[in-house]
Amino acid sequence: MLPMPAIEVEGLERKFSGGVLAVAGVDLEVAEGEIYGFLGPNGAGKTTTVRMLTTLLRPTGGRATVAGHDIVTGAAAVRRSIGVALQEAALDPLMTGRELIRLQATLHGLARQEGRRRADDLLDRVDLSEAADRRIGTYSGGMQRRLDLAAALVHEPRVLFLDEPTTGLDPVSRKGIWEEVAKLNRGGTTVFLTTQYLEEADRLADRVGIIDRGKIVAEDKPSTLKQELGPPHLALSVAGDATDRVREVVARFGKPLPSGDGKVLVELERGAGDIAPIVVALDQAGLAVESLELVEPSLDDVFVAKTGYHLAEEEKAEAAAAEASA
């Protein structure tokens, strides 16, 4: 018998007043112990989906189970099984970090001593022991996200929902969260991760689902999605006026691609295995190249192919905003 999926979603819908269909029939399945990356631009329906799966919002159509419990009829059981770190860490700036984790332990029914021990362990784990008795309002964005993550783990949940856990964080803080999520997953926790960051999904997720206008438009392993776009290509910058001759030589190894910036592009069926023969052939023809780069299809290419626009542009704007506010 196949193991029960940690998350199973069929035709999930959410219509808001005014007829806005934020989630328009999502189907997905997340296996136990998997990290599922849920990608999409702002307003695509990521957060609404997460709010339904975490029982914060009732669906208006479809059904879903989380940790084997229906999100409507078994909402209480779902809440016992999940940890949730929502977008824009929902923290009280007047509480201290320790108070928050202890409150979370009480909410999840841990005995007082056990709650205190867990709080100390978790604060230590996310490197906040020294700041534990400071008010959360004095924490940096990265510290707040780490605290939020620790709070979500207090009852050792089977399924962890992370809604854009690194949005607005600087690269160092972002990597810290990634390491912690990867560590948790190695311990067996299923992670449902929504993100706008392609690199985040690429590095962490076993599989990704791309949502656009409330619907899943692609779903698979990141590598498979990228492979579907075709083989990688080689981009060569050529010195002087030898572009046409270089193009002739490389055409023997693969299909030439159009280029708008003066570079010579050629699709490589064998990937990196074709690079050495090309270099040898160019050398034998007495042709010099300034640079040579193997370009693999990226998740952004997948995103463009599936949705028609770049997520990476939003990502860059976010990163610039984060840097400006740091």
Added chain:
Amino acid sequence: MSAVAHNARVVAALGARAVRQTFRRPQLMAPILLFPTLLLAVQTGGAGGAIHLPGFPHVHGFLDFMLAGAMMQSLMLAGNSGGIAMAVDLEMGFTDRLFAAPIPRFAIVLGRLAGSAALGLLSAVWFIAIGLIFGARIEDGVPGALLVIVLVTLSAMAVGGLGAAIALRTGRASVVQGLFPLVLVLLFVSSAFFPQQLMVEPARTIADYNPLSFIVEGLREPVIADVSAAQVGEALLAVVGIAAIGLIASAFALRRRLRTGG
């Protein structure tokens, strides 16, 4: 741990957080203790001669009469502050953290009310202490003082229910904060600051039916005269009525919020 014990622990923890939150946010604390104390000082100092008006209840001093009004103002503003704090929680998403926890959702409202009750108790003790320090007498002694403390605590919880309902319905702190002047209007058309038998119409009739007047008289009676069971009964009835309205409205607002997501 049984479900009841767990839920009681959750309510207590949320109540403790509500109290800490009030102490750490001066704009929530000031209306509960500072403003009523200042108003008490100004009115007692400036309008003390009112006790010689014909028809004014027999009191040892104007402070004895005014203590009930100050406590009523304080507990009303404690309820308002609780509503503001709850709306702030909704605005910043903290309530989502609570909604996502395996607790009965109404425990979130009860936790807030537990905090209002604790602040009401603090307010009662504060004003009784101030009264005694500045020469007020509590005619019914310690039992009278205890009755006042219990009544203020229950009333703060009841009024807190109204604040919670408005917060849950609107989700906006500015709306709950905007009710501050209304609280004062309701107080001025009750017997909080002036005997209703000396008011002119239509204020007198409004005060006669204003449930706050019943609570105020229930608080005032043990201070200025012998406690009457009828007066205490009327006060408790008014408290129960306000609490029922607040809790039912909170339950509906909570249900709506959970169904619609806002």
